[in-house]
Amino acid sequence: MxxxxxxxxxxxxxxxxxxxxxxxxxxxxxxxxxxxxxxxxxxxxFTMIALWNHFVAACPHDAEWLVEHGFIAREAVVAQDRITPNIERLIDSLEIALSDWTRKAGLIDEDELVGLAPDEQEELQNLADLKTSRAALYRTVVSAALLQEAWWISPGGVESxxxxxxxxxxxxxxxxxxxxxxxxxxxxxxxxxxxxxxxxxxxxxxxxxxxxxxxxxxxxxxxxxxxxxxxxxxxxxxxxxxxxxxxxxxxxxLTWREEGGQVFEIPASLAHQRITEFMAEREGAELGLMVMPRAxxxxxxxxxxxxxxxxxxxxxxxxxxxxxxxxxxxxxxxxxxxxxxxxxxxxxxxxxxxxxxxxxxxxxxxxxxxxxxxxxxxxxxxxxxxxxxxxxxxxxxxxxxxxxxxxxxxxxxxxxxxxxxxxxxxxx
Structure with missing residues (x-):
């Protein structure tokens, strides 16, 4: 232009x-x-728009679940004129919901699943789906921040x-x-x-x-x-x-880690190992690294x-x-x-x-x-x-x-x- x-x-x-x-x-x-x-x-x-489009395309079921439970609007997943939500605010909302739903699920005796009421079974299922959707969104964010794989593996990768x-x-x-x-x-x-x-x-x-x-x-x-x-x-x-x-x-x-009430910066090679393990998980895995503000x-x-x-x-x-x-x-x-x-x-x-x-x-x-x-x-x-x-x-x-x-x-x-x-x- x-x-x-x-x-x-x-x-x-x-x-x-x-x-x-x-x-x-x-x-x-x-x-x-x-x-x-x-x-x-x-x-x-990725730009934030490209990141969100990648998430909707790669994880359509998780995106639809977020719509059904009111975390995002329907316009965020439609093909035409898609509106990109504030991803960090979305993760913030998921963190708050995770804390609240985990507290409620703690009151349910999971050892007696057969005798659980339908609403209790639904709460446990929603909690599991929330963890899965949150992990899928995390993996998308992390994949966008990895840039080039070779740079993490070899110190000379960037210079070459x-x-x-x-x-x-x-x-x-x-x-x-x-x-x-x-x-x-x-x-x-x-x-x-x-x-x-x-x-x-x-x-x-x-x-x-x-x-x-x-x-x-x-x-x-x-x-x-x-x-x-x-x-x-x-x-x-x-x-x-x-x-x-x-x-x-x-x-x-991606290279920050919280431990013992302090935040440490770890080597890229070590961070890459943990990121690889996290990316391989399909359920509600935890990265263990601090990558964004969380309420x-x-x-x-x-x-x-x-x-x-x-x-x-x-x-x-x-x-x-x-x-x-x-x-x-x-x-x-x-x-x-x-x-x-x-x-x-x-x-x-x-x-x-x-x-x-x-x-x-x-x-x-x-x-x-x-x-x-x-x-x-x-x-x-x-x-x-x-x-x-x-x-x-x-x-x-x-x-x-x-x-x-x-x-x-x-x-x-x-x-x-x-x-x-x-x-x-x-x-x-």
């Missing part, structure tokens, strides 16, 4: 103008990304694949290289459970500060977000170079970890001279949307939003309500870039971000030209 981008109420002429705008934003004190499911499509992930994570590598390198002496490292916030960012950073020898500390027992320690890296051998401005990124996985990760545990350990990450996200957007670039995020999480809307009260916050559905019409009803609201503000601090297929989200961002070395060279040439212009006037 043709290039389309709007800043406030003004259309940007072309990609060159957008690139110049991004170059100025990368000079701000704080630079970060918010990545959604669309940012991992090129690496093998030069194409699928090329855009992620380019983005990380450009963000880090654009940091000026004394400026903080870039932040990457993501709602994805996959390891795309970790693998991309590791393949270019970039340190990842993700809130976990330790070597063999990596425990969640939020104070690690306040630490940085420096080169002790560097001299001059190089001493203030950036050697890491901060990564906050707002909805959890039944929110006030426990999981709530603390995710709450800390969201606090960091809100804190980041309220800092002075801050830029946040949204890529592959479909505005499907209202708790994140609220934080973004309230953060606009920060007069120095700049937002850049890559939205595939944006074609130039700010009032297009097909756009998410939050995006329409942001467009209606006509705020010059909000830039929206239209895109094509979901797989082009991250590719477009990688192409549009300016190369810092070229940008700096252009500035030096401009400065030299201005000095040459001013020299005769000073002599006169």
């Amino acid at each position: 043709p290039f389309i981008a709007i800043r406030g109420a003004s259309l940007l002429a072309d990609e060159v103008e957008l690139q110049a705008h991004l170059a100025s934003l990368l000079r701000l004190e704080n630079v970060g990304l918010l990545l959604g499911a669309g940012a991992s499509v090129a690496a093998g992930g 694949d030069e194409t699928r994570l090329a855009s992620q590598r380019t983005i990380l390198q450009k963000l880090v290289s654009a940091r000026q002496p004394g400026q903080s490292s870039p932040w990457i916030f993501t709602t994805n459970y996959d390891l795309a960012i970790e693998w991309a950073a590791e393949s270019i020898d970039l340190q990842v500060s993700n809130g976990f500390l330790g070597v063999h027992a990596r425990r969640f320690s939020p104070q690690s977000f306040d630490l940085g890296f420096r080169n002790t051998q560097a001299r001059g401005e190089a001493r203030f170079g950036v050697y890491n990124i901060y990564l906050a996985k707002l909805h959890g990760s 039944a545990k929110y006030m426990d350990t999981v709530g603390y970890v995710l709450g800390e990450l969201f606090r960091r996200f809100a804190e980041y957007m309220n800092k002075p001279q801050t830029c946040l670039i949204l890529c592959g995020y479909g505005f499907g999480d209202e708790h994140i949307n609220r934080l973004i809307r309230s953060a606009l009260l920060n007069p120095t916050l700049q937002l850049v939003i890559y939205a595939s559905g944006f074609t130039g019409d700010p009032m297009n009803l097909a756009l998410p309500p939050t995006l329409r609201k942001l467009l209606s503000l006509k705020n010059p601090r909000v830039t929206v870039v239209g895109g094509g297929a979901a797989s082009a989200y991250v590719d477009s961002l990688a192409r549009h971000l300016p190369d810092p070395l070229i940008y700096d060279e252009d500035l030096r040439k401009l400065e030299k030209a201005l000095r040459a212009t001013d020299a005769p006037a000073e002599e006169a």
Whole structure:
């Protein structure tokens, strides 16, 4: 589709103008990304729409059961004009129902199945079906976050694949290289459970500060977000170079495990073994890894970890001279949307939003309500870039971000030209 981008109420002429705008934003004190499911499509992930369509096609009986028991609307499973539900909210509802139905089933004496009343038999059957449907939905979510099987099995699998994570590598390198002496490292916030960012950073020898500390027992320690890296051998401005990124996985990760009231990060190879076992089960299996917020545990350990990450996200957007670039995020999480809307009260916050559905019409009803609201503000601090297929989200961002070395060279040439212009006037 043709290039389309709007800043406030003004259309940007072309990609060159957008690139110049991004170059100025990368000079701000704080630079970060918010990545959604669309940012991992090129690496093998699914968008939320594709994920739901895959679930309905692969598990039609489970999808129908969810409709019959009121967890989703009939429109979510019809072939034409299918409406994708909020999957995390759906799992949240299933967790609450599981807790409630398990309590009720505990009052039934299963040793006397022959003498059970029909309603008691129905309750036990519903509980079994609930566990089966929930596990099927979990397996679909996990399969979407696996990306490429070879990357889990072999540490060198990611480095040997030069194409699928090329855009992620380019983005990380450009963000880090654009940091000026004394400026903080870039932040990457993501709602994805996959390891795309970790693998991309590791393949270019970039340190990842993700809130976990330790070597063999990596425990969640939020104070690690306040630490940085420096080169002790560097001299001059190089001493203030950036050697890491901060990564906050707002909805959890496939490699997180809760144990003994704490959350640990386990190696990808070990996580893959447990994921493989989980994917092979057909009944109400438990993954054992925390991959998303769950209402039944929110006030426990999981709530603390995710709450800390969201606090960091809100804190980041309220800092002075801050830029946040949204890529592959479909505005499907209202708790994140609220934080973004309230953060606009920060007069120095700049937002850049890559939205595939944006074609130039700010009032297009097909756009998410939050995006329409942001467009209606006509705020010059909000830039929206239209895109094509979901797989082009991250590719477009990688192409549009300016190369810092070229940008700096252009500035030096401009400065030299201005000095040459001013020299005769000073002599006169």
